[in-house]
Amino acid sequence: MSGIDGKKLHLGQYSLSYHIMIVLLVIGMIFISMVFFILYYQEKHAIQSDYLLSQQYGEESLINAVQLADQSFSFYDNVYNQPLRLALLRFREYYNQSHQQAEKMDLFKIRNDIGTFFDLPIDIYIINASGAIEYSTFDTDIGLNFSSYPKFSEKLRKIRDGDTIAYDAIVTGTKLGEERKYAYIPTPDHRYILEIGINLDEFFRKEGISKYPRLAMWYSKTRNDVKSLWIFDRTVLSAPDIRTSIQGIEVYPAVFSEVEGRKEHLKQVFHTKENLLIEDPSSETITKYLYIPQLSSSSVSSGLFDKVAEITYTTTQIRERENSLLGKIILLAVIVILVFLMIVVAITRYITRPVYQIVEDIEKIADGNYDHQIRRTKGFEFRRLESSIQKLVLRLKEDIISIKQKSNELDKELNQRLSAEESLKAANYKLSLLSSITRHDILNQISVVSSGLDILEDDVPRNEETPHYFSLIRDAISNIHEMILFSRIYEEVGVYKPAWQNLSKIIIETKKSLNTGSCKVIDNTGNLEILADPMFDRVIFNLIENVLRHGGKVNQISFDVSMSGDKCILIVSDDGIGISSSDKEKIFDRGFGKNTGLGLFLTREILSLTGILITETGRPGFGTRFEIYMPPGKWRISPGDAVPE
Known part of the structure; x- marks a missing residue:
């Protein structure tokens, strides 16, 4: 990453070049990964396709080879057809000589007689109308019923109903798996079929003829992925031991082993x-x-001796090819990523170099060198940026000079205001001190006047006017005393910041300080809190005291709350004589009333400090009703239980 005077240009925690490099690397890595993933997938698919295609061609060749091998036995078929015809005719003569009673025929004697037509061992069979071998010199096949082979059974029926000899191809025996050549002839009464089978197994062993093992050996050599190959025909379905149905099992190139589920498959x-x-x-x-x-x-057995080849392939080689391909793809991808990384670093440096150059110039300007010029860089956009920054610097220079001038002027003005504020504080302190001393002296003089009035009242002769004058003087002294106390209270209004105050607590404390007599003060405000001047308790005191003094016979004073959305109204009502309609606004004026007229005036002043309004909305003769309107943000409901009295 580039640096400027040992400092790195950072966007957040990392530099601009780092961010550009990361973006390019992410985009490049995604693109490279996609390309190599597609390449790997295509190559892997090609390997699998080649393997499957090669396997398909090999299996087609194997099918053709097996079919051709079966056809290659036609030479032996033709060689034995003539001896079989002569032997079958002699066999039928024996049947006629037994008066067509098969059970009376000596099959072993007949076999010895007609065996002279062949150089290989034979067996003879008599098949009844139900398709079963009823009599035979080959005890193993006695009772074998071909009805389970519908097609073959139908062919036997046609042979039995006809009058010609039928020859079969060389097939595998259904019991012991020997290679045999069969021929059939019907009896004249069409009750039986006479059959002769030549056992070619010994001949094939002697001559070394083993077509299927040879094919298995050939297929295993042409394909190095074949572990074993076994060729079965339908005899495997009825063979007691599956090994007996495999022709030339000992010649196969693989060792035969049992496989679970093989017969079912x-x-x-x-x-x-x-x-x-x-x-x-x-x-x-x-x-x-x-x-x-x-x-x-x-x-006769055409279509009955189809084959199934059990081929076991190993997947090790194709897996090795796929793993080798994956290794090559990964190596190539790493090389491409390294080259791409070097290209990204070079591109990043080329792109961010003008930015760092401009930042260096801006830092010099930021250090106070406003006459420093932005150096020229390549690129139209950067030149526009340079020109804009230069204009900005010139304007900034002018603004800084103007700001310094205004700052100096403001400093002078601020110093003047601070001096005036200090003077004002000193004056306020002196006035407050003077007011405090004056109140104290006036109260002392009032005490002297009050004491002198008491003495004078005892010494002055009495007449009708004397009590009246003394009462006026005492009321005047009381009013002066109340005004002095009001001035002390009013002096404290607005001095301190507003605070949250629990209304229920204030009502309880006010009830303790006033003699309410038989009048009940009912608090329904719950946990309502009001943001007001710390002298808010004087508001509650004035409202209750005003009702007790001027409300006549008052039985109860109620504090209730009405809420609507973010608005809240505190309602203070009583059941006294109320206030006349003409006096509803005057009662808040200073000096109005029977006494000093300062209580409700002070109440409105204290509430107005936090934007709270108070009005009187009661009906004359039915008691007063003061509604205190609290704007949003000046009231709240505190959590928890109500304050106990």
Whole structure:
């Protein structure tokens, strides 16, 4: 970050260049992250797509290879068709010789006789009308019922009802999994089907023919992500041991192991004829059950010996490729970010350099050098800024000179006012002291006059006018005394700041200081507080005392509150004789009344100090009603319980 005379230009806590750099870095990081995220996603998708496409091509090749391998056995099919035809005709002759009673036929003897047509072991079978093998030299297949294979059962029915020999392709035995070649011929009475099966398993072992293991070995070599490959046909659904249904199990390149749910998965694929995918993240493998349909042919078992290839793929290699891709992307991103950071630093320095230059010039001007010129910088906007600052400095210079002049004038005026205020304070103090002394002396003289009047009253001869004159003199002395006391009280009005005062407390204290007699003072003000002069208690005193003195026979005085929004009215009412309509405003004038006429005058003066108004709204003959209007901010309701009396 740039500096100015060792000081950094700060916007808040950090410099302008820091803020610009952070903004550019945030924008750049977001953009770079998005670009590399998209790049990584696309490359990862490409790796997965290539892998899936390669897998798809490999599986299609495997399907074609299995189908071609099945077709490649057609040579052996054709070689054994002629011996099977001759053997089946001899088999049917034996059936006729037994008077078409299958139970009387010696199948082992017949097998030995017709076995001379073949160089491989054979077995013979008699299939009844329900599609089950009723008699056979191969005990394992006796009782095998083909009705569970509807298509194959329908073909057997057609063979039994016909009069021709039907040849089957080389298929896998349903019990022990041997490779066999079958042929069928109906009996003349169409009750049975006579069947001969050539066991080619020994021949294939001797000749080293193992089509499916060879294909498994080929597929495993072409793809290094294959852990195992097993090819099953429908015999797996009825085989007591699933191993017996795997042709050439010992030749397969992988070691056979039991897999949980394998038979259920195979059943599902054979039933739905759709591929099934089973993922196992713990072992990083994916097992795919690939459906391989049997190519259609004229053989009896056509469509019955489709296959399912169980292929177990490992996902380790594709994960390694994805991790390698991620590492390359991160490394490339770090390099790009470092380059971008250097570019941001260079751009930031280039952008903020004119700003720092202008700030340096402004600091020199701020230190008092108003004649310092703003240096020229690059950029139209900065030149406008320089020109504006220069104009501002000139005007500021003029304003400062003007302010200094006015400041000097104000200092002189302030000194004069302070001197006048000190003089006024001294005068007020002297007047206050003089008033205090004068009041004291007058009161002393009044005491002398009052004492002299008492003596004189005893010595002066009595007549009709004498008591009247003495009463006037005593009233005059009392009024002078009241006025002197009023001057002392009035002198204190407005001297101190207004304060919040609890109305209920003042009413309670006032009741204690006055002899209310049988008159009840009812307080309904609750926790109302009023912002008024500290002499507000004199207001309450004057209102109660005025009612007691001039209200006639008064039974009660009530203090009530009326609120509306932010307005509040304190209502002081009684049940006395009231005030005439003509005197409602006069009662607040100084000197009006039967006595000194200063009580209500003082009340209005004390309230006016805080903007509080007082009026009298009672009906003559029904008592007085004083309404005290308190503006917003001059009253409040304090929390807590009401003040107890």
